[in-house]
Amino acid sequence: MSGSLGASMINHAQSGSCSQDAASRWRQLADRVLGGHSLTEAEALEILASPDDELLDLMSAAYVLRRRAFGNTVQLYFLMNAKSGLCPEDCGYCSQSKVSDAEIPKYNLLNAQKLLDGARVAAERNAGTYCIVISARGPSEREMNAITTIVPQIKAKYDLNICACLGLLTPEQADRLKACGVDKVNHNLNTSDNFYSEICSTHTFQDRLDTLKAVRSAGMELCSGGIVGMGETQTDVVQMAFALRDLGVESIPVNFLNPIQGTPLSGEGKLNPRYCLKVLAMFRFANPNSEIRIAGGREIHLRSLQPLGLYAANSVFVGDYLTTRGQAPEADYRMIEDLGFIVTQHEEPAGQLRTAEPHAAVSET
Numbered sequence: 493m494s495g496s497l498g499a500s501m502i503n504h505a506q507s508g509s510c511s512q513d514a515a516s517r518w519r520q521l522a523d524r525v526l527g528g529h530s531l532t533e534a535e536a537l538e539i540l541a542s543p544d545d546e547l548l549d550l551m552s553a554a555y556v557l558r559r560r561a562f563g564n565t566v567q568l569y570f571l572m573n574a575k576s577g578l579c580p581e582d583c584g585y586c587s588q589s590k591v592s593d594a595e596i597p598k599y600n601l602l603n604a605q606k607l608l609d610g611a612r613v614a615a616e617r618n619a620g621t622y623c624i625v626i627s628a629r630g631p632s633e634r635e636m637n638a639i640t641t642i643v644p645q646i647k648a649k650y651d652l653n654i655c656a657c658l659g660l661l662t663p664e665q666a667d668r669l670k671a672c673g674v675d676k677v678n679h680n681l682n683t684s685d686n687f688y689s690e691i692c693s694t695h696t697f698q699d700r701l702d703t704l705k706a707v708r709s710a711g712m713e714l715c716s717g718g719i720v721g722m723g724e725t726q727t728d729v730v731q732m733a734f735a736l737r738d739l740g741v742e743s744i745p746v747n748f749l750n751p752i753q754g755t756p757l758s759g760e761g762k763l764n765p766r767y768c769l770k771v772l773a774m775f776r777f778a779n780p781n782s783e784i785r786i787a788g789g790r791e792i793h794l795r796s797l798q799p800l801g802l803y804a805a806n807s808v809f810v811g812d813y814l815t816t817r818g819q820a821p822e823a824d825y826r827m828i829e830d831l832g833f834i835v836t837q838h839e840e841p842a843g844q845l846r847t848a849e850p851h852a853a854v855s856e857t
């Protein structure tokens with residue numbers, strides 16, 4: 493298949509587009525992935541480099557995969573920036589790093605009431621997952637104690653999954669998070685192993701892999717994704733998607749760099765919405781059964797094409813991001829409803845998903 497895809501790209505360049513051929517080629521690739529084929533690097537690169545006039549054919553094929561795994565459902569996540577702007581690391585894309593001059597709120601770990609209040613908002617917004625995020629290299633003992641105390645209280649009160657994003661974790665810390673009821677841990681790979689040193693010097697790609705392995709060993713699900721638009725090559729994007737596949741990551745947030753003023757990467761983030769859609773499609777082809785979330789940068793990079801993204805992805809954040817604004821929740825609910833998709837708080841078995849009724853109303857808060 494990779495050979496025929498490669499040949500098709502050359503033919504396309506020589507003789508112009510043929511939507512019929514494009515539709516069947518992308519559909520054939522989707523069928524092969526449905527049958528167990530692992531996307532190759534050549535195929536992934538062809539997706540990213542595919543002509544714009546094949547975009548709907550590509551998204552249609554990605555939707556075949558998304559539909560099998562998740563039906564017409566959308567999972568919502570709600571972010572709580574539980575400790576803002578105080579990180580000693582130097583990630584170039586991050587407004588909360590020690591090398592960022594971005595004007596953002598700076599505060600230590602929120603108290604228990606504020607974390608509970610965040611959980612209430614998450615539940616009111618129909619989010620299935622409440623993400624507690626701190627800016628840190630890793631959690632201090634005091635922060636570990638606070639998180640492991642509040643998580644059982646949140647879970648007793650609300651029907652929410654908890655995702656903790658606390659930086660680098662030791663195996664012992666991962667075990668403690670599992671024991672208190674944390675369902676999954678977010679720790680993004682962010683980019684490829686090759687490109688990692690271009691975006692951060694205070695920790696390595698391997699450090700991040702080690703944390704993900706500790707989380708897996710502790711028995712929690714992995715939430716890990718990346719950021720596109722930091723100056724990386726398309727090969728870097730593919731290698732990141734494949735590294736996530738190798739780890740069997742259950743939940744993949746795909747961010748598109750929001751070049752925040754005051755961060756070292758404020759001059760990057762030059763993306764167009766069609767490329768962003770191709771990235772989402774490539775992640776779906778590479779990780780057909782993983783939850784794929786359109787994460788930060790959704791509004792500014794996909795713009796009017798946001799709805800198309802949900803034909804490949806099956807999840808979004810509802811509300812604001814860590815230090816930047818998201819669109820109003822009502823706009824997200826309306827977009828999901830207009831697509832004929834439904835919000836589900838928790839994933840159901842795939843067999844049930846396939847029978848989910850289209851055009852069911854999205855309940856609004």
Ligand code: SF4
Nearest residue numbers: 579581583586589627
């Ligand atoms: S470790 Fe996390 S919070 Fe700290 S600078 Fe990097 S991305 Fe930002």
